[in-house]
Amino acid sequence: MLLLFSDGGFTLKEYIIRRVLISIPILIGTSFLIFYLFALLPGDYVDSNPSLTPQRAAELREFYGFNEPVIKRYFNWIAGIFHGDLGFSFQYQQPVTKVINQFIWNSFIVSIISLVITWIIALITGVYSAMKQYSIFDSFVTFFVFAAMSIPSFFIGLLLIKIFAIDMNLLPVGGMIDVGSNTTGLAHYVEIGRHMILPVFILVLLGTGSLTRYVRTSMLEVVRQDYIRTARAKGLKESKIIFKHALKNALLPCITLLAFELPALFSGAIIIEQVFNWPGIGQVQLESLNNRDYPVLMTFTMFLSFLTILGNLFADVAYAAVDPRIRLK
Amino acid sequence: MATPLLEIKDLQTTFYTEHGSVKASNHVNVTVNKGEIVCLVGESGCGKSVTAMSIMKLIEAPGVIEGGQILFQDQDILTLGNKALRNLRGNDIAMIFQEPMSALNPVYTIGDQMMEPLLQHTKLSKNEAYDKCIELMEKVGLSRTKQLMKSYPHELSGGMLQRIMIAIALSCDPKLIIADEPTTALDVTIQAQILEILKEINKELQTSILFITHDLGVVAEMADRVVVMYAGKVVEEGTVLEIFKEPKHPYTKGLLHAKPVINKFQERLYTIPGQVPDLSTLGDHCFFQDRCEYRMDICGQSMPALTSESTTHCVACWLYKEAPRKEGLKI
Numbered sequence: 001m002l003l004l005f006s007d008g009g010f011t012l013k014e015y016i017i018r019r020v021l022i023s024i025p026i027l028i029g030t031s032f033l034i035f036y037l038f039a040l041l042p043g044d045y046v047d048s049n050p051s052l053t054p055q056r057a058a059e060l061r062e063f064y065g066f067n068e069p070v071i072k073r074y075f076n077w078i079a080g081i082f083h084g085d086l087g088f089s090f091q092y093q094q095p096v097t098k099v100i101n102q103f104i105w106n107s108f109i110v111s112i113i114s115l116v117i118t119w120i121i122a123l124i125t126g127v128y129s130a131m132k133q134y135s136i137f138d139s140f141v142t143f144f145v146f147a148a149m150s151i152p153s154f155f156i157g158l159l160l161i162k163i164f165a166i167d168m169n170l171l172p173v174g175g176m177i178d179v180g181s182n183t184t185g186l187a188h189y190v191e192i193g194r195h196m197i198l199p200v201f202i203l204v205l206l207g208t209g210s211l212t213r214y215v216r217t218s219m220l221e222v223v224r225q226d227y228i229r230t231a232r233a234k235g236l237k238e239s240k241i242i243f244k245h246a247l248k249n250a251l252l253p254c255i256t257l258l259a260f261e262l263p264a265l266f267s268g269a270i271i272i273e274q275v276f277n278w279p280g281i282g283q284v285q286l287e288s289l290n291n292r293d294y295p296v297l298m299t300f301t302m303f304l305s306f307l308t309i310l311g312n313l314f315a316d317v318a319y320a321a322v323d324p325r326i327r328l329k
Numbered sequence: 330m331a332t333p334l335l336e337i338k339d340l341q342t343t344f345y346t347e348h349g350s351v352k353a354s355n356h357v358n359v360t361v362n363k364g365e366i367v368c369l370v371g372e373s374g375c376g377k378s379v380t381a382m383s384i385m386k387l388i389e390a391p392g393v394i395e396g397g398q399i400l401f402q403d404q405d406i407l408t409l410g411n412k413a414l415r416n417l418r419g420n421d422i423a424m425i426f427q428e429p430m431s432a433l434n435p436v437y438t439i440g441d442q443m444m445e446p447l448l449q450h451t452k453l454s455k456n457e458a459y460d461k462c463i464e465l466m467e468k469v470g471l472s473r474t475k476q477l478m479k480s481y482p483h484e485l486s487g488g489m490l491q492r493i494m495i496a497i498a499l500s501c502d503p504k505l506i507i508a509d510e511p512t513t514a515l516d517v518t519i520q521a522q523i524l525e526i527l528k529e530i531n532k533e534l535q536t537s538i539l540f541i542t543h544d545l546g547v548v549a550e551m552a553d554r555v556v557v558m559y560a561g562k563v564v565e566e567g568t569v570l571e572i573f574k575e576p577k578h579p580y581t582k583g584l585l586h587a588k589p590v591i592n593k594f595q596e597r598l599y600t601i602p603g604q605v606p607d608l609s610t611l612g613d614h615c616f617f618q619d620r621c622e623y624r625m626d627i628c629g630q631s632m633p634a635l636t637s638e639s640t641t642h643c644v645a646c647w648l649y650k651e652a653p654r655k656e657g658l659k660i
Contacts, residue, residue: 226431233385233426234446234497235418238411248436324481325435 016317023309030305035077038294039070045090048291064090077298087295091288096299099284106176107268107280110196114203115261121208126215127247133220141216145209153206157275160198171197174277199276203269214257218250225249252323259315263307332403334537335361335384335505340397342376342383349609353379353392355561358635361505364535366528368548368569370584371558374605377541378427380558381507384539385418401505420450423498427510429490433482440478443497450501465496469526488519495526502534509541524550545588549573554641557581560606560616563635567642577644579621615647623648 046052046060061067065076080087087096129138165173172178172195183191222228223246231245268282281300288296320326342354353376361367369377382388384399386406399406406417418424426432433442440462447458459478466474469492482490491511498506508527512520524547530536540551548555548569555572557565557580565578576582583601603620615621618628627647635645 226426226428227434229387230424230426230432230494231434231445232387233418233424235415235420235449236445237415237449245434245437249434252436323436324438325483 012317012320015320016313019313019316023313026309027302027306031078031081031302032074034298034301034305035074036070038298039073041292043292045292045294086299089288089293089296091291091293091296096295099296100281100300100303103279103284104266104268104281106278107273107282108266109192110199110203110269110272110278110280111265111267113196114200114207115265117200117204118207118211119258121204122211122215125208126212127219127242127250129212130216130219130223131242138216141212145212148205148209153202153271154275156202156205157198157272160202161275164198171195174275176279195276195278199269199272199278202272211257214254215250218253219246222246222250248322252319255315255318255322259311259318260308262311262314263304266307267304333360334363334365334402335359335539336398336400337380337384338398338400340380340383340399341395342379342388343393343395344379345391345393346609351608352561352611353608354383356397357558357561357563359539359556359563361537361539363504363537364531365553366531366538366540366551367554367556368552369539369541369556369558370543370545370548372543372605374608375558376561377543377558378509381424381509381539381541384507385422385424386414387424416450419446419497419503420501421503422505422507423501423503425491425494425498425506425508425511428514429487429494429511430482430514432494433490435482437481438478439480439482439485439493443478443493443500446497446500461500462496465499466493468499469493469496470522471496487515488522491515491519491523492526495523495530499530499534499536503536505537505539506530507539507541510543511540512542512544512547520547527551545584557584560611561608562616562645564617564646565642565644566635567638567644571639571642577638577642577649578617578646579623579648580617583620615645 044061044066045064046057046066052060065073068076077087085095088094089096089099092099125141129135129141132138161173164171174195176195177183177188177191181191223242228241228246231241236245266281268280268285270282270286272278273280273282274286284296285300287293288300337357337359340354340357340359341352344351344353355376357376357380359367359369359380369380371377379388379392383394384401384406386394386409388394394407397407401417401422406414409417433439440459443462443465444455444458447453447461448455451458453461462478463474466477471477471489471492477485477489477493485493491514494511506527511527512523515523527538527540528551531538538551540547542548542551552569554568555566556563557572557578559580565572565576565581572581573585576585580601583599586599587601589595589598601620606616606619613632614630615628615633618624621628625647633645633647633650635643636649637643638649
């Protein structure tokens with residue numbers, strides 16, 4: 001990630017302001033691209049209902065403004081955004097913000113929990129298998145990582161549902177709460193927690209693999225460095241060598257990965273949400289796509305690009321904070 | 330004679346690679362007495378650094394120390410447990426490496442890294458350790474010390490970093506400093522300064538130094554005694570005068586011959602013909618025989634042992650075998 005205009009002398013604050021200003025044209029460009037690409041797609045929301053008479057369909061097109069030229073529709077949309085109006089979902093007959101707000105947090109809790117677990121497991125196993133390169137543990141981890149990455153998530157999902165929900169009857173089959181449930185307070189959270197176990201487990205299983213490999217590779221790279229030998233020659237404890245001298249260097253490249261997790265936290269997991277019937281934003285995306293509910297899709301995609309830009313900004317600032325070799329001034 | 334500070338006896342360090350096993354340190358014997366500077370000389374890949382690393386047990390896979398003893402103050406380092414070994418590293422024996430630029434951790438300050446061995450090996454408090462670091466930096470000729478303590482390695486030049494490395498090495502008053510080509514990565518004027526510092530330390534504190542280099546100029550400058558290595562074996566050993574005035578082994582002669590001499594016009598510098606043999610495919614013969622101009626029949630059949638020519642000078646070459654053979658090597 002290149003630091004834009006890093007040749008001048010900036011303080012951190014100036015740098016952040018600069019970066020935020022630079023991201024405005026990027027966001028405008030993105031918004032146009034997103035709008036134009038969706039406009040290019042044939043068909044619209046009216047087409048998704050085949051039972052309408054052609055006359056009624058034409059009336060609706062007129063009503064929704066689908067007949068106007070793309071550029072005009074784009075500026076209508078942008079003008080709406082500046083008024084805090086992100087559009088109206090045809091499918092849900094609600095403002096888009098309301099629809100997204102309603103579902104996104106369901107996805108977020110699953111994502112954030114699996115993210116935290118994934119990173120903890122990946123860091124520990126990655127570091128440990130780098131320390132014991134080519135040991136039985138390392139071979140086992142490597143095998144497991146590739147096995148977990150090779151099996152499609154929907155297959156593991158269905159398999160686990162069969163084993164844990166149907167055969168053993170331990171965990172719910174799907175959904176976020178039991179059918180007809182009206183628990184409140186702590187019991188309600190426990191219930192949601194039980195429903196989350198399987199989806200979180202699968203997301204962790206899928207995410208841990210590649211991240212473990214990243215940490216392991218990065219760690220192996222670092223422990224070969226001269227300064228690790230220096231640390232050893234100083235007579236430091238092995239734990240200090242690994243966790244003080246090696247880990248900090250090994251984690252630097254992981255900052256970029258963490259930055260990309262920011263949009264992923266809110267984007268939902270389309271396949272897993274389908275398999276477990278989880279009322280998350282991933283499902284909403286899929287339905288919106290099926291029903292050509294473009295306002296929802298556009299707003300959501302815009303939101304994710306905004307988060308991506310934000311994530312990159314965070315990463316750059318974090319690098320500057322952690323790595324003394326990168327200075328913004 | 331007092332027992333030597335460090336005695337490497339019959340050290341065998343082997344690297345197991347895909348292309349066979351490489352005996353990087355092949356039955357090596359080196360002795361370092363108290364207050365002495367011993368230079369370990371040889372071409373790249375002759376096992377100098379491996380021998381040095383073995384002393385600190387810093388050899389990493391696929392390398393294995395397979396045999397021999399490393400007696401430091403009469404204690405065999407190779408049999409020490411992890412804890413005892415840690416107490417030795419950086420404390421009794423300190424090491425200075427070839428590349429000062431990469432030898433310090435880029436994400437921690439100089440001060441942090443200088444204080445580490447002090448906090449590990451001594452009972453000094455953080456403040457006392459800080460003061461000691463300032464003192465050490467001044468000793469190795471650094472100024473603006475307080476500012477340097479807060480700097481990161483990338484903000485310093487190679488020469489400054491090597492001074493820092495020397496200061497770190499000195500911090501716990503070691504009895505032995507192993508300097509593994511400490512001046513190779515530096516330019517000549519800085520080299521001279523670094524060598525000067527090391528010599529001063531040796532004089533002032535009676536610290537023994539095992540100096541690894543391929544630069545004979547440095548050897549002449551520094552050494553009390555010289556050990557010449559070739560292809561993992563010690564081929565000649567003697568005082569600096571003996572080695573420079575009357576080198577015995579054809580390899581040592583070749584090395585000295587390959588040095589430019591001031592005021593003497595030479596079209597081209599002499600080079601030893603051929604190259605260092607592949608250490609993984611050596612048989613039972615003198616390893617230098619294919620490059621040697623004095624080659625005899627016996628050289629291709631059997632390996633000459635290191636034998637004494639005088640009390641301080643010994644050589645492993647068939648050319649000198651008519652002399653009465655003395656077993657063992659006592660200096």
